[in-house]
Amino acid sequence: MERIYIGMGSNLADPAEQLRSAVEALGQLSLTTLAGVSAFYQSDSLLPGQPRYTNAVAALESNMAPLELLDALQAIENDQGRERLERWGPRTLDLDILLFGDRLIDEPRLKVPHYQIQERAFVLYPLAELAPQDLRLPDGRTLNDLLAACPFVGLERIPHA
Numbered sequence: 001m002e003r004i005y006i007g008m009g010s011n012l013a014d015p016a017e018q019l020r021s022a023v024e025a026l027g028q029l030s031l032t033t034l035a036g037v038s039a040f041y042q043s044d045s046l047l048p049g050q051p052r053y054t055n056a057v058a059a060l061e062s063n064m065a066p067l068e069l070l071d072a073l074q075a076i077e078n079d080q081g082r083e084r085l086e087r088w089g090p091r092t093l094d095l096d097i098l099l100f101g102d103r104l105i106d107e108p109r110l111k112v113p114h115y116q117i118q119e120r121a122f123v124l125y126p127l128a129e130l131a132p133q134d135l136r137l138p139d140g141r142t143l144n145d146l147l148a149a150c151p152f153v154g155l156e157r158i159p160h161a
């Protein structure tokens with residue numbers, strides 16, 4: 001079993017409900033146990049002119065292979081009405097593999113760790129609710145290092161969402 005962290009985001013069609021449905025679907029994946037879910041956090045889109053996002057992180061314990069898990073996550077996104085009209089466009093559901101054990105994955109379809117973890121408060125703060133602060137990325141940086149460099153700005157934490 002490997003510990004995997006999934007970043008979740010939505011800014012269309014009742015985002016909190018989209019995240020709750022996604023959590024439910026993650027809990028039903030084969031070879032996989034849902035080990036935890038962070039609070040939900042609201043923030044403005046990094047791109048102007050889009051609705052606000054709701055984001056959260058889920059922890060999985062899984063025996064799935066990375067690309068198998070990626071296929072399963074994309075199936076969940078599609079089930080929840082994701083339409084890939086434009087890159088970075090608004091979406092009903094986005095599921096990203098943030099970390100997969102201590103693996104470094106560099107394939108055309110999948111790069112892990114997710115390349116923007118460090119810049120994104122809406123990923124780091126929910127991740128920190130589930131992961132140990134001394135968690136190390138494959139490049140040696142700890143979660144604590146990343147948090148120290150990424151202020152908690154513009155995030156609104158929604159407990160029990």
Ligand code: ROI
Nearest residue numbers: 009043044045046047053088122
């Ligand atoms: N902004 C926020 N706040 N949350 C996201 O998940 C998110 N995802 C994106 C872009 C459009 C970059 N902005 C975001 O893809």
